[in-house]
Amino acid sequence: MFLKRARLARSMPKWKEEWKVWGNVFDRYTEENLVKLSKQGHITELVSPLSIGKESNIFTVASPHGTIVAKIYRVQNCNFKHMYDYIIADPRYGNIKPGKRQIILSWITREFRNIMLARQGGVTVPKPIALEGNVIMMELIDGQQLKDDAPDNPKAFLDTLLKEVATLWKAGLVHGDLSAFNVLNFQQKPVLIDFSQGSSVEAFNAQELLERDLTNVREYFRKLGVPLDVVRASKRIRQGYKPQRGRDTP
The missing domain is CATH 3.30.200.20 (Phosphorylase Kinase; domain 1)
Known part of the structure; x- marks a missing residue:
């Protein structure tokens, strides 16, 4: 020894x-x-x-x-x-x-x-x-946590973030701990980090994890004046996310 x-x-x-x-x-x-x-x-x-x-x-x-x-x-x-x-x-x-x-x-x-x-x-x-x-x-991504660097255009950032979550679901994963702590703002685009709690979409609690992620996202963007319907967004992500046109945020 x-x-x-x-x-x-x-x-x-x-x-x-x-x-x-x-x-x-x-x-x-x-x-x-x-x-x-x-x-x-x-x-x-x-x-x-x-x-x-x-x-x-x-x-x-x-x-x-x-x-x-x-x-x-x-x-x-x-x-x-x-x-x-x-x-x-x-x-x-x-x-x-x-x-x-x-x-x-x-x-x-x-x-x-x-x-x-x-x-x-x-x-x-x-x-x-x-x-x-x-x-x-x-x-190394040269960006700050979203909690410390609010996007210039919150609605556009949220829409892109939801696309990322949908792409992740399509890849077979749910993040499980998504929040303003685990999203980087890199050149006004989201980068997802910290996948330690990420799970397969085949997990029995995958939808629960997804909707918890979306709830965390909603609470952050609500403070920036951008609404999010968690149930509706969850359904769209699980069925194949498509960005919504017009003023309403999906």
Whole structure:
């Protein structure tokens, strides 16, 4: 064990010591995964923390791809019971056993898989780059959270956002945690982020998740003077969304 730790310490890039103070994110398991990603050519330097959360920390990363994002789950802090309740409802993971480590790693893998499926389906999301254990690497989008950057034209932005939600549904996914926190305003267009609670549209509670997402969206845009009929929008999305003409928002 001592020799393994010594080899690991020698293999860690110089930035490890500088950044480990941020949220105690660099436990040994994380270090091992960062070393693997560095050897794979995905990391040359951790640049700065974007956010420090209870269950995950997000860093900007210098890499041969340019500046990208590393989302690092703090495995010891994850609420695996909460994760299990969500993941067991997803038919893609219906046979998963309730072991803490398996649940957490399946949760992380599912998030990466959701981003890939969304992007392949034509949804505007960050490009997924790599996954290693508890670390997800993806494209950095130079936009702000919608909660901090209201759109210049709220109605047009909402219409585009609903198209994205409909495209996501057509791709077989529902976001499950859509809100002004998990939508970026990038050049006055929405970019969907944080797919950790994303589920298959075949899940028994998929419609419930969709309408919860739409309710969150409605509450944000209501403050900007733009109405949204959640039931009507949900039906349109599930049947094939088409933008409504005229003044009324779908």
